[in-house]
Amino acid sequence: MSWRARLERHANRLWYETQTPGLAYRALERLYRRFAKQRFHRPSGRPPVPVIVVGNLCVGGAGKTPTVIALARRLAARYRVAIISRGYGGHSDNYPLAVGPETAIAEAGDEALLIAREAGVPVWVDPERSRALQAAIEDSAAEVVISDDGLQHQALARSFEICLFDGHRGLGNGHLLPAGPLRQPRSRLASVDLLLVKGAGFSLPGAEHFELEAIGFRDLDGSLTEPLEAWRGREVDAVCGIANPEGFADTLERLGLKVRLHAFPDHHRFLARDFAGLDRPVITTAKDAVRIEAGMLGLPLRVLEVLAALPESVYQRIESHIEEFA
Structure with a gap:
């Protein structure tokens, strides 16, 4: 795991699982308040x-x-x-x-x-x-x-x-x-x-x-390929480099997929080695898809398409x- 990934994981635990940060963090918070108040x-x-x-x-x-x-x-x-x-x-x-x-x-x-x-x-x-x-x-x-x-x-x-x-x-x-x-x-x-x-x-x-409504899966080239129902019950590798990877995994699980999550730092630039060892179809987000080049992996890759239902x-x-x- 990279230092960025470890830092993001630590921050998420501190921010969303800890009600009272330690004294050192609260001292840094006071400094932030002072210098960013403008x-x-x-x-x-x-x-x-x-x-x-x-x-x-x-x-x-x-x-x-x-x-x-x-x-x-x-x-x-x-x-x-x-x-x-x-x-x-x-x-x-x-x-x-x-x-x-x-x-x-x-x-x-x-x-x-x-x-x-x-x-x-x-x-x-x-x-x-x-x-x-x-x-x-x-x-x-x-x-x-x-x-x-x-x-x-x-x-x-x-x-x-x-x-x-x-x-x-x-x-x-x-x-x-x-x-x-x-x-x-x-x-x-x-x-x-x-x-x-x-x-x-x-x-x-x-x-x-x-809600973010899932509307289907598409290829990297942008064409919708299969309805969501066709993937229900299938085992997949969910690969993403976003701020809330657990939310992506939860979405896939609500759609009935069996998910193995591979989370990278937010805005991660993907390389072929990031997909080494994966043996299931790969699902990623639309934001991640723009950072994945065709030919990086020899497995089927699908992009989950969502829309904001405002x-x-x-x-x-x-x-x-x-x-x-x-």
């Missing part, structure tokens, strides 16, 4: 067009990328939509970078590349999100911009904020980094426009709930905001 409030700037930020208060996966894709698909039916992202894990000498389906993952990063392939709208990445926003408006003529993450990005003006939570993990132990998973204090939620919780088990006043009330609130923006 990022604990909502930026006051007003963007030139509606900017919808989809982000997290907690470190870890909560269905953010599928939510961004679902929102873009819905809004694109009425508006010219573009998506902006930091492009985590990628690096380019030419920012802001327009990301298309064939952009190199080394430039775009895995999440931005997946969004570009799935959302059907222009995608711009730049570590300085304000420059990506300007490119989306000027070069893509965007009437509405969705920011993939960026809740804590103080330089990005926004008009509507969505904060996501995982229903199983909730707020974890409730502490700030590094003692807990919170990037900002819970009080930050008072200035967020919409709270979204993926799944059951955790709730907040006024929060909307949604309540109609969520779309209505966002569309009302866009119409009222002036």
Whole structure:
């Protein structure tokens, strides 16, 4: 196991299984609060067009990328939509970078590349999100911009904020980094426009709930191959490098598969040796699939396709905001 994998496992145990972190962690939490407090409030700037930020208060996966894709698909039916992202894990000498389906993952990063392939709208990445926003408006003529993450990005003006939570993990132990998973204090939620919780088990006043619905398996090339029912009862190797690998395994088990989980660090760049010794069909996530090259393994590989089944009330609130923006 790599040092990154060990560090992530330790952090998840500390944040989600330990109610009271040790004294050393709480001392580091106080330092974090002192030096990061300027990022604990909502930026006051007003963007030139509606900017919808989809982000997290907690470190870890909560269905953010599928939510961004679902929102873009819905809004694109009425508006010219573009998506902006930091492009985590990628690096380019030419920012802001327009990301298309064939952009190199080394430039775009895995999440931005997946969004570009799935959302059907222009995608711009730049570590300085304000420059990506300007490119989306000027070069893509965007009437509405969705920011993939960026809740804590103080330089990005926004008009509507969505904060996501995982229903199983909730707020974890409730502490700030590094003692807990919170990037900002819970009080930050008072200035967020919409709270979204993926799944059951955790709730907040006024929060909307949604599910990630599995719709089928596909090949790496993107074509859906087999219905979910065809895999019920089969033994598989679940391979992923995401923030919440147990959630992926739980999804497969609810579909009736017998799962052996192989978890790698978040945003892991896969190599052929990562699949050595596997003797079952391999199932991975859409985000991981963009980091797996065809021919890496000699076993059947399928990608689990999911969509964010957002309540109609969520779309209505966002569309009302866009119409009222002036």
